[in-house]
Amino acid sequence: MKRLRQLSLFFDYAEDAAQTAQSPPSEQSIIALALALGARHVPGWSLPEEKVTSNLPPVSPSLVHKIRDRIASGDDPLGELFCSLRPPAERRKRGATFTPLPIVRSMLDWAEGHGRPQRVVDPGTGSGRFAVHAGLRFPKANILGIESDPLPAIIARANLAASGLAARSEVILGDYRSVAIPLLDGKTLYIGNPPYIRHHQLDPNWKQWLIREAAKRGLSASQLAGLHVHFFLATAMKAARGDFGAFITAAEWLDVNYGSLVRDLFLGDLGGRQIIVIEPTAMPFPDAATTAAISMFEVGSRPTSVFLRRVETLDQIGNDDADREIHRERLEAEGRWTHLTRSVKKGSSGFVELGELCRVHRGQVTGANKVWIAGPHSVGLPESVLFPSVTKAKELFYVGKILIDASFLKRVIDLPVDLAVFDQSDRKMIDRFLQTAEKLGAHQGYIAANRKAWWSVGLRKPAPVLATYMARRPPAFVRNTAEARHLNIAHGLYPRESLDETALTNLVDYLSRAVKLTEGRTYAGGLTKFEPREMERLLVPGIELLSQGAV
Numbered sequence: 001m002k003r004l005r006q007l008s009l010f011f012d013y014a015e016d017a018a019q020t021a022q023s024p025p026s027e028q029s030i031i032a033l034a035l036a037l038g039a040r041h042v043p044g045w046s047l048p049e050e051k052v053t054s055n056l057p058p059v060s061p062s063l064v065h066k067i068r069d070r071i072a073s074g075d076d077p078l079g080e081l082f083c084s085l086r087p088p089a090e091r092r093k094r095g096a097t098f099t100p101l102p103i104v105r106s107m108l109d110w111a112e113g114h115g116r117p118q119r120v121v122d123p124g125t126g127s128g129r130f131a132v133h134a135g136l137r138f139p140k141a142n143i144l145g146i147e148s149d150p151l152p153a154i155i156a157r158a159n160l161a162a163s164g165l166a167a168r169s170e171v172i173l174g175d176y177r178s179v180a181i182p183l184l185d186g187k188t189l190y191i192g193n194p195p196y197i198r199h200h201q202l203d204p205n206w207k208q209w210l211i212r213e214a215a216k217r218g219l220s221a222s223q224l225a226g227l228h229v230h231f232f233l234a235t236a237m238k239a240a241r242g243d244f245g246a247f248i249t250a251a252e253w254l255d256v257n258y259g260s261l262v263r264d265l266f267l268g269d270l271g272g273r274q275i276i277v278i279e280p281t282a283m284p285f286p287d288a289a290t291t292a293a294i295s296m297f298e299v300g301s302r303p304t305s306v307f308l309r310r311v312e313t314l315d316q317i318g319n320d321d322a323d324r325e326i327h328r329e330r331l332e333a334e335g336r337w338t339h340l341t342r343s344v345k346k347g348s349s350g351f352v353e354l355g356e357l358c359r360v361h362r363g364q365v366t367g368a369n370k371v372w373i374a375g376p377h378s379v380g381l382p383e384s385v386l387f388p389s390v391t392k393a394k395e396l397f398y399v400g401k402i403l404i405d406a407s408f409l410k411r412v413i414d415l416p417v418d419l420a421v422f423d424q425s426d427r428k429m430i431d432r433f434l435q436t437a438e439k440l441g442a443h444q445g446y447i448a449a450n451r452k453a454w455w456s457v458g459l460r461k462p463a464p465v466l467a468t469y470m471a472r473r474p475p476a477f478v479r480n481t482a483e484a485r486h487l488n489i490a491h492g493l494y495p496r497e498s499l500d501e502t503a504l505t506n507l508v509d510y511l512s513r514a515v516k517l518t519e520g521r522t523y524a525g526g527l528t529k530f531e532p533r534e535m536e537r538l539l540v541p542g543i544e545l546l547s548q549g550a551v
Contacts, residue, residue, distance in 0.1 A: 097288055108134060274307040
């Protein structure tokens, strides 16, 4: 449907261009349309915006009329043209992923149920979808959009003007983190889609800002945090008690280490109320196959429980009846939250969660695979310290449901903490290897520095079942009769009590055919991940059924 609307826009433009001898749609033509729609009437116009408005093509009144009608009907035709002309890869560099209008409306439904704001702030406003619809929803509120890219800022101005909101709107071209927002006597609604930009694209000075400002609030922050994390902190800094808000972002902050700052803010200063996780199949971000999270908060509140929900379609967002009530103490104790958004599964009689049968452990982290995976640099080491290991996920996809022969696998070097157990000949070769390892810096890394002995990787015992946990396809589950070890590219399933060969084989068979990609957590780019605790929540036949083969 979206593609059809975009094609319709291009046909309208092409028809107009044919009559006026214009070139095909371009960014300059979008700016010309925006100005014709009244973009200059929205306060806050800046010099960078002025610079991109020179040498604009003419625009016919008929096309302006068509665009104005589309805006009046609730659409975002200029934003759609912008998305068509700037490819997703280019827009992602600036975090410009626009939000589908059904999600915008659902988030405003929640906001409307929590008060009438005197002001609405849309950080990273883009084409102004949240700003426009909030302005229409709250007819007495002033609207403030903040955008760092001149072209979307101009589009947002046009949409606000065409919607009759210019008199009580302002768009600031700037960085949300540094824009001063004055306090009001009334409430402010913070709502929008903070830009998703990964940490390696961020200025080091802003990374230091995050750490410094978080520390002032008694919180820790990571330099690996993306820009959306910065926006949560900036909101906590700008908002006053009683303000409220709703942000939609990628859902990874629920689980990753750098997301701990958002989790702390959500349970602390921001006063988190509700989280809705949207499956990637619902396309919450049309240009990125990723799981999304809508986080709703009321600044200064401290509810005893938070409501969590997971939806597969956009029309389920408003169904509060499906919420899970989670006490804040449990959220405070948990390092990862995604698994809490899943409803408690009810399986057939005799089914249990995998975690009741097996502990799931991620494989060992070496800290320096180039050193600890055997190669020319380790020739001469005794066989007793070389362990055939799964070092790449594709190795498990390759073997199918059973790993019988480990001879094709690479070998990982795992030395004991006490090197005195080796005879003189073996110790000589080991010392030679350790000298090479030191030259390669293996003793200086974070992982090595936190081991009991930097040279001892500490591989886990062979897991009876191995599983991949990150891919664009469901996990591979493999019976490990070869007793191979595994690095952190795979999980090991360790039975809590002895399982016979029939039960293990049937467990692998069942998991291989039953586990779906949607049961994991999908990141930007389409990779789906199963954390150990998430995998333990998979429903599987119990021991009796597995031993009987009745699965």
